[in-house]
Amino acid sequence: MSDTKAAPSFFYYAMVDGTSAVDSVAFGKDLDARGGSTGWRNLLDLLAADPADGARLVDPSHDFLPIYKLKRAGAMAAGDPKGISVICPGGLNGEGKDAMWQDFRGGKPVAFPLTGGRRVQLLGRHAAAELSAKFIASFMVNPAIEVDGAKRHIASDATSTKGTLFRASLLYLSSHGWLGGFAKGDELQPYPAASPASAPGVTDDPRSAYVPMAAYFVIGKIDASGKGFSGPEWIILAQCSTLNNTTWAPWARVMARSSPQVRGILGYEEASPAAVASISIADSFFNNLKAKMPFYEAWKAANRGQNWAAIVHKDAMGDTLAGWANRPPLSGNALSDYLGSASRAPAQVKIDDPPPPYGVRVFHRSGSSGAEITPDVLDSYTAFLIADDEYRVVITPPSGGDITRVKVQWIHIRDTFQQFDLARLFAQIVASGSGVTVSRKDPKVVVADYAAAQTGAVEITFTATTEERLRASGLAAHHSYLWPRIHLTGKGMADVRLDMKTRGIGYYG
Numbered sequence: 001m002s003d004t005k006a007a008p009s010f011f012y013y014a015m016v017d018g019t020s021a022v023d024s025v026a027f028g029k030d031l032d033a034r035g036g037s038t039g040w041r042n043l044l045d046l047l048a049a050d051p052a053d054g055a056r057l058v059d060p061s062h063d064f065l066p067i068y069k070l071k072r073a074g075a076m077a078a079g080d081p082k083g084i085s086v087i088c089p090g091g092l093n094g095e096g097k098d099a100m101w102q103d104f105r106g107g108k109p110v111a112f113p114l115t116g117g118r119r120v121q122l123l124g125r126h127a128a129a130e131l132s133a134k135f136i137a138s139f140m141v142n143p144a145i146e147v148d149g150a151k152r153h154i155a156s157d158a159t160s161t162k163g164t165l166f167r168a169s170l171l172y173l174s175s176h177g178w179l180g181g182f183a184k185g186d187e188l189q190p191y192p193a194a195s196p197a198s199a200p201g202v203t204d205d206p207r208s209a210y211v212p213m214a215a216y217f218v219i220g221k222i223d224a225s226g227k228g229f230s231g232p233e234w235i236i237l238a239q240c241s242t243l244n245n246t247t248w249a250p251w252a253r254v255m256a257r258s259s260p261q262v263r264g265i266l267g268y269e270e271a272s273p274a275a276v277a278s279i280s281i282a283d284s285f286f287n288n289l290k291a292k293m294p295f296y297e298a299w300k301a302a303n304r305g306q307n308w309a310a311i312v313h314k315d316a317m318g319d320t321l322a323g324w325a326n327r328p329p330l331s332g333n334a335l336s337d338y339l340g341s342a343s344r345a346p347a348q349v350k351i352d353d354p355p356p357p358y359g360v361r362v363f364h365r366s367g368s369s370g371a372e373i374t375p376d377v378l379d380s381y382t383a384f385l386i387a388d389d390e391y392r393v394v395i396t397p398p399s400g401g402d403i404t405r406v407k408v409q410w411i412h413i414r415d416t417f418q419q420f421d422l423a424r425l426f427a428q429i430v431a432s433g434s435g436v437t438v439s440r441k442d443p444k445v446v447v448a449d450y451a452a453a454q455t456g457a458v459e460i461t462f463t464a465t466t467e468e469r470l471r472a473s474g475l476a477a478h479h480s481y482l483w484p485r486i487h488l489t490g491k492g493m494a495d496v497r498l499d500m501k502t503r504g505i506g507y508y509g
Contacts, residue, residue: 011324012043014143014168016087016136018175018185018216019094021077023238023278025070027172028084030286034321043168044085046145047152055079056100061153063105064131066091066098075276087139089132089185089216091125096188096210101125107196109204112213124196124206129188133212136173140217142230143168167231169324173216174275177239177268178481179414179501180378181219181247187211187478211478213379213508220375220502223250228258233327234295234319237267238278241414243309244269246501248340249353250375251311256333263316263330266299269309269342270414281306289321300346309342311351357496358488359396359457362503364389375502385425385475385482385505387467393460393484397491402453405489406431408460409445410482411499412475419444424473425482428463453490470507477509 013031017024031040044067047057056079057067066088071080076093091098101124110127111120122130138157146155148163155161177183187209194206219242229235237243243251243265255262273281281302288298296312296319314337315330330337339348362373364382366389371382385391397403412419421443422429431438435451436458448460464470471477483504487495 010039010041011169012041012166013170013172014043014087014139015084015172016089016139016174016216017094018088018090018133018136018183020075020275021068021070021086021088021093021174022072022075023174023275023282024086024172025072025077025084026279026282027236027238028086030282031170032084034286034290040170042085043143043145043166044087046147046166047085047154049081053079053099054081055083057085059154060151061155061158062131062135064101064128065089065135065154066100066132068092072279087136089136090129090188090212094186094188096125096129097191097194098125101128101194103195104128107199109199109202121202122204122206123199123202125188125191125194126204126206126210129210130212130214133185133216134214136216137214137218137221140171140173141222141227143171144231169231169233171232171235172238173236174238174278175216176479177237177242177272178378178506179241179244179246179270180481180483180504181242181244181250181375181502182378183216183237183239183242184212184478185216211508215379218376218378219247219250219254220378222254224374224376226257228254228256229262230259232258233260233263235262235265237265238272240268240272241270243267243311243342244501245309245340245342245345246499248311248338248351249335252335252338252340252351255311255313255338256335261313261330261333263319263327264295264310264312266295266308266310268307269344270307270416273306286321292320292322295319295321303343307343309340311338311340312348313338356498357493358398358401358490358498359394360484360486360498360500360503361394361396362484362500363392363394364505365392366390373503373505378502378504378506383505385464385470385480385507387464387470388427389464391462391464391505393462393486394457395460395486395488396457397455397488398493401491401493402455403433403458403488403490404450404453405487405495406448406458406460407445407487407495408448409485410462411485413479413481418474420473420475422446422462425465425470425475426462427465427469428461430461430463432459432461471509475507477507480507481505482507
C-alpha cells in the first residue's frame with residue numbers, strides 16, 4: 001500500500017449528503033470554479049461510472065452505497081453525468097427510492113442487532129440504507145479510495161490494501177445533527193413500489209418509511225475509540241448542533257491525534273440553514289476564499305445571522321484556499337492549541353476540558369439489564385427512550401460537599417424547541433435519599449428537597465410511560481432527543497446548573 005504524495009497544485013475533496021444534496025452540489029461547483037491556483041479534484045471521480053447509468057458511480061466493495069454525479073434541479077438534486085459527485089447514504093436526496101436498492105441482495109433479509117432485538121432483520125432498501133449509514137462512520141474519518149490497476153473502490157474500512165490510496169484533504173458532510181454530537185440523514189419516504197415487499201418470517205416492510213438507526217458519526221464514540229482522521233485537514237459540518245461547545249473538547253482531542261493533524265472544523269452550534277438556504281452560504285464562503293480570506297474568517301462572514309461555530313488550530317488561523325499548498329506546519333497537539341468560537345460567543349477561547357462542579361451519571365434499565373448512557377453510545381439501544389423502561393440520574397456532590405436540593409428537567413432537542421411536561425413522558429418519578437420531598441410546581445421540572453443534607457450520591461429515577469402515551473406525547477419519532485439539565489444546591493453551591501447534552505436519550509417511535 002502507498003499513500004499519494006499529492007503535488008502542491010493538486011488535492012482532493014469529498015462530500016456526503018444525507019438530505020437534499022443541492023448544497024453539496026453548490027459546494028463542489030464552487031470549489032471547482034473558485035479554487036484559484038490550487039487545483040482540486042473530487043475524490044469520488046476516481047470511481048468508475050455505472051455502464052447503465054452515467055450519473056451513478058460504482059464502488060464494487062460496497063454494493064449498498066449510492067454515489068451520484070449531480071446537478072441542482074430546484075430544491076432537489078438530479079443525476080447528471082457531468083455533475084458533482086456525492087455519496088448519498090439515504091439514497092438520492094435522502095428519499096430512498098433508488099433503483100439500485102430494488103431487490104437488494106436478491107431480496108434476502110440482512111441481520112441487524114440494532115435495537116435490542118426489536119428489529120433484527122431488514123429487507124431491500126431498508127437494509128441497504130442501514131448499511132450505508134453505518135459505513136459513513138468509516139468514510140468520514142478515512143475518506144480514501146484505492147486504485148490498483150483497473151480496480152477502484154473506497155478503502156475507508158479496508159483492513160489491508162495493495163494499491164495506491166488517494167485521500168480527501170477537505171471533507172463536506174451535510175445532514176441532520178444533534179447537541180449530543182451525532183448526525184443522521186433524512187427519513188426514507190414511503191415507497192409502494194419497493195421490492196421485495198416482504199419475506200417469510202420477517203416483519204420489516206421496505207415499502208414503509210424508515211430512518212436508519214446507525215449514525216453517520218458520534219463524536220463521543222470516535223473520541224472514546226482513540227481514533228483520529230486520516231486525510232482531512234479542514235472539515236465542514238453542514239448540520240445542526242454538532243459543533244456546540246459541549247463537544248469542543250472531544251472534537252479537539254480527535255483532531256489533535258489525526259494524521260495529518262486536522263487544522264479546523266467549521267459548522268453550527270445550534271440550528272443550521274436548510275439545504276437550499278445553504279447554497280448562498282456556499283457561494284459566499286467560496287467568494288470570500290477566492291478573495292484570499294482565511295477559512296475561519298470566510299466561514300464567519302458567509303454565516304452572518306446564522307448559528308455558526310468553529311474549532312481551529314492556533315497555527316491554522318491564517319489558512320487560505322489559495323495558499324493551501326504552502327500552509328504552515330502545526331505546532332502543538334494539546335487541547336489548548338485549538339481555539340473554539342461560535343456566533344453567540346465569537347471571541348475565540350482556548351479549548352479545555354475542566355472537571356464538572358459535581359458528578360452526574362445517567363443509566364438506562366430495561367427489564368433485568370442496564371447500562372450507563374455515555375457520549376459514545378448515543379446511537380445505541382442504551383440511549384433510546386423505550387416505553388416502561390427506567391432512566392436513572394445519579395448526582396454526586398463534590399468532595400467535602402453535600403446536596404440539599406436537586407432539580408432535573410429533560411430538555412427536548414434544545415431550548416428553542418417545544419418542552420414537555422414530565423407527566424407526558426414518564427409514568428413515575430422517584431427520588432432516593434433520607435427526608436426527601438419531591439415536587440413538580442413547574443410540570444416540566446422535578447425538584448427533590450432534602451430535609452437533611454446528603455453527603456453521598458442521590459438518585460432520581462424516571463420510568464417511561466407506555467408506548468401508546470409516548471406516541472401521543474408530541475415527541476417526533478427519529479428526531480426527538482432528550483437530555484437532562486440539572487440544578488444542584490448544597491454546601492458552597494446555589495442552583496449550580498449542568499447541561500448533560502451528551503448523555504441523552506433519543507425517541508424512535
